Amino acid sequence: MRNRRKRPVIKTHKKLSELVAEKKAGERSSFQVSSEADDYKSQEKQVKEGELSPSLEFNVSRINKLLGNPTDLIIREFEFELEQKVTATLMYLEEMNDTQLLSEFILEPLMNLSSEKQSSPVPVGHALHYIKQNALALGKVQDVETEEELLEALLAGLSILLIEGNKKGLKLGTTGGKMRNIEEPASEVVIRGPREAFTESIKTNLSLIRRKVKSPDLRVERFEVGEITKTDLAIVYLENIVNPLIVKEIKERIEQVKTDGVLETGQLEEFIQDETVTVFPQVMSTERPDVVVGNLLEGRVGILVNGTPFSLIAPAQFIQFFQSSEDYYMRYDISTFLRILRFSVFIISLIAPSIYIALTTFHQAMIPTTLLFGIAAQREGVPFPAIAEALVMEITFEILREAGIRMPRAVGVAVSIVGALVLGQAAVQAGLVSPAMVIVVGITAVASFAIPSFAVATSARLLRFPLMIISSIFGFYGLTLGLIVIVAHLTSLRSFGVPYLSPFAPIQIQDLKDSLLRYPISHLFKRPVNLAKQNATRTDPYQVKKKREEETTR
Amino acid sequence: MKVLKCFIPFSLCLLILTGCWDQNELDELSIVMGIGINLDNKGHLIVTYQVVNPTTVAPGLMGEGGGKQPIFTVYESKGKNLMEATRNASKETSRRLFFAHARMLVFSEKLAKKNIYEALDMMSRDPEVRSTIQVLIARNTTPSKILRTFTAIDKVTSDEVTAILNITEQNWGENVQQDINEVLQSIINEGGEPLINGIELTGDKDLAVTSRNYEVGEPARVKLSGMGVFKKGKLKGWLDGPNARGVLWLKGKIKSTVVTVPCNNNKKGYAIEVVRSNTELSASTKGDVPTIDVKVFPETNIAETNCSVNLQDPSEIVKIEKEFNNVIQKEIMKTVKAAQGYNSDILGFGELLYRENPKKWNHMYKKKYNRVFPEIKVQVKVDSRIRRSGIRTSPFLFDKKIENKEEVDSS
Structure with missing residues (x-):
């Protein structure tokens, strides 16, 4: 030291x-x-720190100073007529406000005000109240009392109206500007189901949810995260279903988030997840409003963040990542089949290369004789041991995949052409790898794409490598040990206090109906036990039918 | 994190200290498909290994790995015992011999006549050799010649032989698959002796060991021939043809076969195809000489008729059934006589007696089984059913006759 x-x-x-x-x-x-500063000094004595001054000029200059004379701050001074002429200033950040709205519903009515129309002359001190009541044809108009509040509103995209001689200002909900439209989801495509996806605007996203649930129990609570970015965040839940403890926990965790900025839900996820040292996602993310609503109905909580189309759903269970919203829109038989398929696909993408390595280096006796000849013949002349061959191929594939994502679209074709060379016949003919290895890498790659959740596909992608290494050292024995460790780890995980592997561990018979299997919707009349303790029964089709029959008999 | 940091050196040690001990890359292995064991004049074992060259056998890779390479190659080594010989072979093999896929274990007649127990012990003790390896005896030839023979259809001799065994067991029933497990089981059984398939070379034996063998029209072939009868680990003699089939009838192992049943004056008679067959064995241990009841229930089809018989007539069918029963009964009795002649309980009667009456077996029969076995009375009852007669009922020979008769009648 x-x-x-x-x-x-x-x-x-x-x-x-x-x-x-x-x-x-x-x-x-x-x-x-500077003379300006003198002014500032003298006025400072009259006005308390942080409060607005009645002097328009002072306020404006101070705000300008605080924001560092931004070029996109529009300051429009104008006059209107009450008892006497009143000077007012409209301030807003350009491109964050709807200029048409501003001119039509604020400037125009105010400038057209004349003392003749008024029943009794309005003193300047009451101007603010008067125009709020009579002149501003806008929904969202609120008072601003402190400087801080004013700045916040200005930066959030509201416009500010200050009037000479008033210690308050008005913030006007004229937020506008260019936003992406609601489009089809890019990462969660379905064949049957709603085709709308969230956008970057939290308002649009909330409206998308509201439109789907016309329940008075839908709660939307707003937060602000990020010390600098002050990002809008909202949690959504159905109060009559959700477990209040979970909501409390989520709120507490969100309030504890201390960071400069939150640009994407992924950043938030890392702050609020239970366990950091894990490859498994503990919070689900989706860009589909119907998925959020479906989860709200099961008693989960949705978290929306302004500026990203991806929302979070918490708590999340492992099995959820193998479910697609489409499972509930298609018939139950095919849904069950697909869910089992997806799970097998996860297993394949996790252990296929490891199995190949273990089989060819330790357990040759387990390969059918004819196939053994095939593989042995292919291995003939390959200079590397199976593990090296597998690692090289898997890493090559990862490189191609990464390259393919980042490439500009025009160059993308080149990647696939070159990729086919590296991972294909050419590599085999060059004697670098055996054809069987190409097939194994191929099936692993395809399998990892078939998992609906990108997050859980990633964990398989990461775990594949340690498993490959351990099975190259210990064969199936090592692979089994590795899998046991993974399962033990999964069992130890929790998502907001809910066991990650439920309903399998701990076992919940009712919930198994909607896990790897999907029973017909009419049989799924219980909500997940852990999530909806206070209101465990869904609308039971049989009960409703019974009720109706009773009513008709009366 | 502290815990994790502790684990890092620990796990690194794991990588270095353990593991990998039984790791073998595929291209460091010689896949042995067949093992042959012979005796030389000094009484040492000569062990022959048939090793496949995968590049020439693998599908889709033909000709890529160098066209002139042989499909398989044969190594031979000597030793006082089997293990010694196996390790001795490493002097000439470039890769480790890998036995897990061995299909066939061939003993020479010379060894078989001396003793097979020693060789069987090592083969069944080695964890790598599978218990499904087929055991055979090279009849009138040596294992080394059998393993060197080039075959036409399956590329590797051992493959071909096991395939032949499978096919003939299902279609003809004079040989039955005898893997090392079953051989050992029949030795362990009370009073039991093994019965092992014989294999011989037919055709031009000099041509057999050259790759030209499958290029000529009349190649040398491997052929199953009879089953060897053992007594105390020594080959005593052979059961051939129907005699061997009798064993399968007795053990209920007949899957399908064809039996010729003579009709009135015609030796060709009917060909009866057995579709499935059941055998019930029961023993009675009253008296000094045990009796064994054999009941056989074959289900059959008529596959061929060389007699003019009206098959639509049920009484005719019953007649044929009776004839068939006779034939089978004689066949089984002949086998029993042969086995009793060799005084070798290849039929598993000892085990049957033991199960029927363990006390009596232990006290009375076991010690003097040599004298008891030839005396055992065997009663055979065959109850067959003819189910179908193919897609025809009466033979066209028969139709003609009727027509002729009608013509005679009308005229």
Whole structure:
């Protein structure tokens, strides 16, 4: 430690801090020189720190100063007539507001105000109240009292109306500007089902959910996360279904998030998840409103973040990542088949290369004789051991995959052509790998794409490599050990207090009906036990029928 | 994190210290398909290994790996016992011999006549050799010649032989698959002795070992021939033809076969196809000499008729059934006589007696089974059913006759 202090690095650091201090001092002095600053100084005594002053000019200049004279801040001064002429200023950030709205519903009615129309002359001090009641043809109009509030509103895309002689201002909900339209989901395509996806705007997203659930029990609670970005965040749940403890937990975790900014739900996910050292996702993310609503109905909580089309669903169970919203829209038989298929596909993408390695290096006796000849003949002349061959191929595939995602579309074709060479016949003919390995890598790749959830496909993708290495050392014995460790780890996980492997571990017989299997909808009249304790029964078709029959007999 | 950091050196140690001990890359293995065991004049074992060259056998890779390579190659080594010989072979093999896919174990007649127990022990003790390996005896030839023979259809001799065994068991029933497990089982059984398939070379024996063998029209072939009868681990003699089939009738192992049944004056008679067959064995241990009741229930079809018989007539069918029963009964009795002649309980009667009356077996029969077995009375009852007669009922020979008769009548 002592040595460290002697290092010159610290010296420069001191210099830097000195520099900063000097700069600050310089700025202060420049304030004092200018006449504007004098004004500011004198006024400061009258107005309390952070509050708005009745002086329009002072307010405007101060806001301008605070924002650093931004070029996109529009300051429109105008006058309107009450008892006497009143000066007002409309301030807004360009492109974040609907200019048509501003001119039609704010500027126009205000400028057309005349004292003749008024029953009794309005004093300037009441101007704000008067125009709020009479002139502004807008839904969202609220008072602003402090400077901080004003800035926040301005930056959130509201416009601000300040009136000379009033200590308050008005913030006007004229948010607008260009937004992406509601489009088809890009990452969760279904054949049958709604074709709308969330957008970057949290308002649009909330409206999409509201439109699907016309229940008074739908609760939307707003938060703000990110010390700098102040990102809007909303949690959505159905109050009559959800377990209040889970909501409480989620709220607490969100409130504890302390970070500079949240740009995507993925960042939020890392803050609120239960366990950090794991490859498995503990929160589900989706860009489909119908998925969110479906989960709300099961007693889960949706988390929306402004600026991203991906919403979070918590708590999440492992089995959910193998379910697609389409499962509930198609017949139950095919849904069950597909779910089992997807799970097998997960297993394949996890262990297919490991099985190949273990079989060819340890358990040759388990390969059917004819196939053994085939594989042995292919291995003939391949210079690397099976594990090296497998690792090279898998990593090559990962490279291609990564390249394919980042490539501009015009170059993408080149990637697939070259990729086919590297991963295909050419590599085999060059004697680098055996054809069987190409097939194994191929099936692994295809399998990993067949998992509906990208998040869980990623965990299989990561776990594949340690499993390959362990099975190259210990064969099936090692592979089995590895799988046991994975299952043990999965069992230890929890998502917001709910066991990750439920309904399998701990076993919940009722919930098994909608896990790897999908019973007909009419049989699924219980909500997941862990999630909806207070309201466990869904609308039971039989009960409803009974009720109706009773009514008709009366 | 602390725990994780502790694990890192620990797991690195794991990588270095353990594992990999039984790891073999596929291209470091010689896949042995057949094993032959012979005796030389000094009494040492000569062990022959048929090793496949996968590049020439693998589907879709023909000609790629160098066209002139042989399909398989044969190594031979000597040793006082089998293990010694096996390890001795490493002096000439470039890769580790891998036995898990061996299909066939061939003993020479010379060895079989001396003793097969020693060789069987190592084969059944080795974890790599599968218990489904077929055991055979090279009849009138040596294992080394059998294993060197090039075959036409299946590329590897051992494959071909096991396939032949399978096919003939299902279609003809004079040989039955005898893997090492079954051989051992029949030795362990009370009083039991093994019965092992024989295999011989037919055709031009000099041509057999050259790759030209499958290029000529009349190649040397491997052919199953009879089953060897053992007594205390020594080959005593052979059961051939119907005699061998009798064993299968007795053991209820007949899957399908064809039996010729003579009709009135015609030796060709009917060909009766057995579709399935059941055998019930029961023993009675009253008295000094045990008796064994054999009941056989074959279900059959008429596959061929060389007599003019009206098959639509049920009484005719009953007649044929009776004839058939006689034939089978004689066949079984002949086998029993032969086995009793060799005084070798290949039929599993000892085990049957033991199960029927263990006390009596242990006290009375076991010690003097040598004297008891030839005396055992066997009663055979065959109850067959003819179910179908193919897609025809009466033979056209018969139709003609009727027509002729009608003509005679009308004229």
